[in-house]
Amino acid sequence: MNVMPEIDVELEFDEEILEQGELISDKLNMLRLEQYPPDALKGLRRFSSAEVAEFLGVTQNHIKKLHLEGKGPAPDVSSSGRRSYTAQQMLELRHYLDKHGRSDFKRYVPQRRLGEPLQVISVVNFKGGSGKTTTAAHLAQYLALTGHRVLVIDLDPQASLSALHGVQPELDKNLSLYEALRYDEYRKSIKEVIRPTNFPGLDIVPANLELQEYEYETPLAASNRNSPEGRLFFTRISTALGEVDDRYDVVVIDCPPQLGYLTLTSLTASTSVLITVHPQMLDVMSMSQFLLMLGGILQSIKEAGATVRLKWFRYLVTRYEPTDGPQAQMVGFLQALFNKRMLKNQMLKSTAVSDAGITKQTLYEVEKSQFTRTTYERAIESLNAVNAEIVSLVHKAWGRR
Numbered sequence: 001m002n003v004m005p006e007i008d009v010e011l012e013f014d015e016e017i018l019e020q021g022e023l024i025s026d027k028l029n030m031l032r033l034e035q036y037p038p039d040a041l042k043g044l045r046r047f048s049s050a051e052v053a054e055f056l057g058v059t060q061n062h063i064k065k066l067h068l069e070g071k072g073p074a075p076d077v078s079s080s081g082r083r084s085y086t087a088q089q090m091l092e093l094r095h096y097l098d099k100h101g102r103s104d105f106k107r108y109v110p111q112r113r114l115g116e117p118l119q120v121i122s123v124v125n126f127k128g129g130s131g132k133t134t135t136a137a138h139l140a141q142y143l144a145l146t147g148h149r150v151l152v153i154d155l156d157p158q159a160s161l162s163a164l165h166g167v168q169p170e171l172d173k174n175l176s177l178y179e180a181l182r183y184d185e186y187r188k189s190i191k192e193v194i195r196p197t198n199f200p201g202l203d204i205v206p207a208n209l210e211l212q213e214y215e216y217e218t219p220l221a222a223s224n225r226n227s228p229e230g231r232l233f234f235t236r237i238s239t240a241l242g243e244v245d246d247r248y249d250v251v252v253i254d255c256p257p258q259l260g261y262l263t264l265t266s267l268t269a270s271t272s273v274l275i276t277v278h279p280q281m282l283d284v285m286s287m288s289q290f291l292l293m294l295g296g297i298l299q300s301i302k303e304a305g306a307t308v309r310l311k312w313f314r315y316l317v318t319r320y321e322p323t324d325g326p327q328a329q330m331v332g333f334l335q336a337l338f339n340k341r342m343l344k345n346q347m348l349k350s351t352a353v354s355d356a357g358i359t360k361q362t363l364y365e366v367e368k369s370q371f372t373r374t375t376y377e378r379a380i381e382s383l384n385a386v387n388a389e390i391v392s393l394v395h396k397a398w399g400r401r
Contacts, residue, residue, distance in 0.1 A: 126290030
């Protein structure tokens, strides 16, 4: 008996990858709907009194005393007497302390004061897998939890930062910063693309694939003699941010992992730059090439009028395993070379971070009961130490002690 051969229907490569992209997108949306029913919006867990005390810079006893005296927002109290606050209540408590604390030194609300400029932090790396997006997300959320008004911009067309904040571009059809950067008559104000997050005090400009259009349109506009805007492309993000300067204290920009026009435009709008680096030889070699190319390109656009005036820039070691001998040696190598430019704290590698990412959450969102106590505490201590060091650099840039 003859057996008919199995027929394999061939698809064109472009058709196949589109199908697979749509399939993954549909499955991810199903997961999102399961996690955040019925409207697929992210919520935010409550924070223990210990966490609130750390974010506010007070003792737990002080928090307890305020509650017992009926001052400030009323926390949720468990049957065992444990107090917990929502992020909004924590913000209200901060303002209460600021109003009723020492009148000569308001240290509880760290927002910008008269004469203090908007701080714009670009998080960059040429190589994927350096923890760039994880760093940007946790930094922005930490800034918000410590009382700053924050705008986080996802400038990477892959939109990983957006996904962490509950946005799925291909389904949500959200606008991106491209709308405020484009060169035609359809350009919008950045105010039209900003949306709130589940963190009080933190807004986001999500990404989508249209951002890639900026990479194609900018060289065309720059070569057009009738387009002065194109020749001054590097001013477009700073111009857009000027429209919302009074609404925020800090802007955190997650740059794409490539040295294109989006990254260059972000860098020229920045007051500070954070370069993430994984402490392995290939990653450090890649960073070396990135820095050489970046320096050369910045010199070229400098001749066209671009200036990069930074208050600070730092290298941040990410996904660090201190017990790994070669990694420890590489960190020592970097510290010897760039001692003053290295953050003193490193972002430790942790399964807690990667496990939280599976459900598109950060460590500030995930319930710590999902992890063993030591795993969570080790990861969150590392994150808080890194972010607190960056916050101190922001405040120093404002001239504060």
